[in-house]
Amino acid sequence: MANFLEIISHGLHQIQRTFFPDLEHEAGPIPESLIRLAYLLETVHSQKIPLPEQCWIGRPPKSRRGIFNAFIAKAYLKMPTTLHLIERLQSDHHLRLICGFETRVNVPSESVFSRVFAEFAKTKLPEHVHEALIKNSCAGKISGHVSRDSTAIEAREKPERKEQPIKASIKKRKGRPRKGEPLKIKEVSRVQKQMHMTLEEMLKDLPIACNRGSKKNSQGFVETWIGYKLHIDTADDGIPVSAILTSASLHDSQAAIPLATITSTRLQNFYDCMDAAYDQPEIADYSRQLNHVPLIDVNPRRNAELKSGRKSEGKARTVLNWKPAEATRYNARSGSERTNARLKDEFGGRTVQVKGPSKVYCHLMFGVLVLTVDQLMRLIV
Numbered sequence: 001m002a003n004f005l006e007i008i009s010h011g012l013h014q015i016q017r018t019f020f021p022d023l024e025h026e027a028g029p030i031p032e033s034l035i036r037l038a039y040l041l042e043t044v045h046s047q048k049i050p051l052p053e054q055c056w057i058g059r060p061p062k063s064r065r066g067i068f069n070a071f072i073a074k075a076y077l078k079m080p081t082t083l084h085l086i087e088r089l090q091s092d093h094h095l096r097l098i099c100g101f102e103t104r105v106n107v108p109s110e111s112v113f114s115r116v117f118a119e120f121a122k123t124k125l126p127e128h129v130h131e132a133l134i135k136n137s138c139a140g141k142i143s144g145h146v147s148r149d150s151t152a153i154e155a156r157e158k159p160e161r162k163e164q165p166i167k168a169s170i171k172k173r174k175g176r177p178r179k180g181e182p183l184k185i186k187e188v189s190r191v192q193k194q195m196h197m198t199l200e201e202m203l204k205d206l207p208i209a210c211n212r213g214s215k216k217n218s219q220g221f222v223e224t225w226i227g228y229k230l231h232i233d234t235a236d237d238g239i240p241v242s243a244i245l246t247s248a249s250l251h252d253s254q255a256a257i258p259l260a261t262i263t264s265t266r267l268q269n270f271y272d273c274m275d276a277a278y279d280q281p282e283i284a285d286y287s288r289q290l291n292h293v294p295l296i297d298v299n300p301r302r303n304a305e306l307k308s309g310r311k312s313e314g315k316a317r318t319v320l321n322w323k324p325a326e327a328t329r330y331n332a333r334s335g336s337e338r339t340n341a342r343l344k345d346e347f348g349g350r351t352v353q354v355k356g357p358s359k360v361y362c363h364l365m366f367g368v369l370v371l372t373v374d375q376l377m378r379l380i381v
Contacts, residue, residue: 027093034094036377037076041069041098043373047132051125066100067108067116068125073099075370080351082113121358126365130372134241134266137376143235143269145295145329147336148259148278150252151344152213153245153364155227157355160209160247191282194257202258206246208357213248228357230349230364231255233263234339236332239375240368241267245361252277257286264290271295273333295330339371347371 024030030038051064073095074085089096089107101107108116120126177183194202214224227248233241242262244255256278263269272287276299287294300307317323343349347367354363 023094023097027097030094033077034098037073037095038098039377040076040370040373041072043376044072044129044133044369047129047136049125049129049132063100063106064116064119066106067113068120069099070113071117071120071366072370075348075366076374078346078348081353082110082117086110086113117354117362118359121356121362124362124365126362126369130365130369131266133369133372133376134239137239138235138241138267141268143237143267145236145271145273145332145335146241146263146267146269146292147234147273147333147339148231148256149234149275149333149336149340150229150231150255151340151349152215152223152225152248153228153230153349153352153360154225155210155352155355155360157210157226159211159226162211190254191257191280194254195282195286199258199261202261203244206244206255206258207250208245209247210355210357211247211249213250227352228360229255230343231259232336232339232343232368233259234336235267235269236335237375237379238335238338239372240339240343243365243368245357245364253280253283256283260286260290271329271332273330273336275333295326295333297330343367343371 045065051068070085070089073079074082077088077095079085079088086107086109089099089101090104096102096104096107190205193205197205208228210227212224212226213229214222217223225248229246229248229250229252231244231246231252233243235241242259244259244262246255252275256274260272270293272292272294274283274294274296276297279296279299284294284296298306298310300310317327340349343364347370348363349367352360352363354360
């Protein structure tokens with residue numbers, strides 16, 4: 001981590017010493033927001049991830065590096081659409097030069113931006129850059145806690161139609177089966193299957209189509225939306241370590257094990273903090289298999305006795321003014337709420353204009369990438 005921050009600090013010092021004076025000489029004083037954008041782009045390109053350049057016969061293609069920079073600027077400067085981005089590039093000389101377009105003629109059209117974005121989505125470029133950034137910045141570092149949570153992503157597309165189950169013509173008799181009848185075998189849940197699956201199999205098994213989702217908010221009211229869910233693991237410093245996009249109807253617990261598997265390849269941590277939606281024995285066991293301590297809020301479900309006991313225990317702790325160590329450590333889970341809020345309020349989580357899970361995921365990962373670099377820059381400063 002220290003070496004990574006030194007490399008980034010050196011790169012930021014170089015552009016401050018050479019790039020900014022030239023830019024001010026050509027275009028005048030630089031706004032503070034664009035100075036931070038230049039720092040952000042320097043940090044992203046320090047990962048040296050090759051961009052998908054194409055060499056066609058005939059007219060040369062537009063610069064993929066410049067378009068990649070423009071999409072990062074779009075997420076960082078809170079531009080809702082690509083059309084707003086193009087208009088800003090046409091009118092803002094500073095932004096145009098920072099992204100790598102010398103003149104207005106060099107700024108691509110909206111159709112070119114759309115085609116290149118589809119390339120980025122197909123190759124999962126923002127995800128690969130984010131993965132390299134996390135591995136380089138967290139190399140040799142141990143995080144105390146990783147907070148796991150999901151956030152609703154609203155999309156501008158029609159939900160997938162749910163197939164209606166075919167009703168059996170013959171009603172089954174209730175009670176235990178008669179002599180000679182086969183016993184009813186209980187189906188294995190997705191979480192139980194994931195205990196014996198590889199990461200690729202787990203990700204392939206998760207539904208990613210757009211559909212309807214619902215959940216209770218902090219006031220206890222049920223909210224519904226059409227779109228997706230983004231599941232994020234957040235480290236202690238507010239750095240999003242990994243993210244998975246699924247259908248909105250998927251229960252949070254079914255994405256916990258694949259998300260924990262991805263995070264374990266990028267970061268070492270001691271505690272896994274999760275809310276009551278993840279209260280399943282398989283998730284806790286898998287966390288222990290990774291040599292982590294699971295801190296999962298208890299879900300009493302329909303157990304009235306357990307619910308009453310927890311309420312009494314909470315009152316007793318308040319009277320004694322005492323909290324166990326696990327409860328104090330569990331407070332670190334609020335980092336995931338801040339990550340979700342910043343992604344949606346500051347980096348494009350609420351302005352999803354594209355359709356299809358791959359493009360929606362690409363759009364969100366640009367926001368996650370910008371959020372990650374922003375948090376790392378705060379550590380440098």
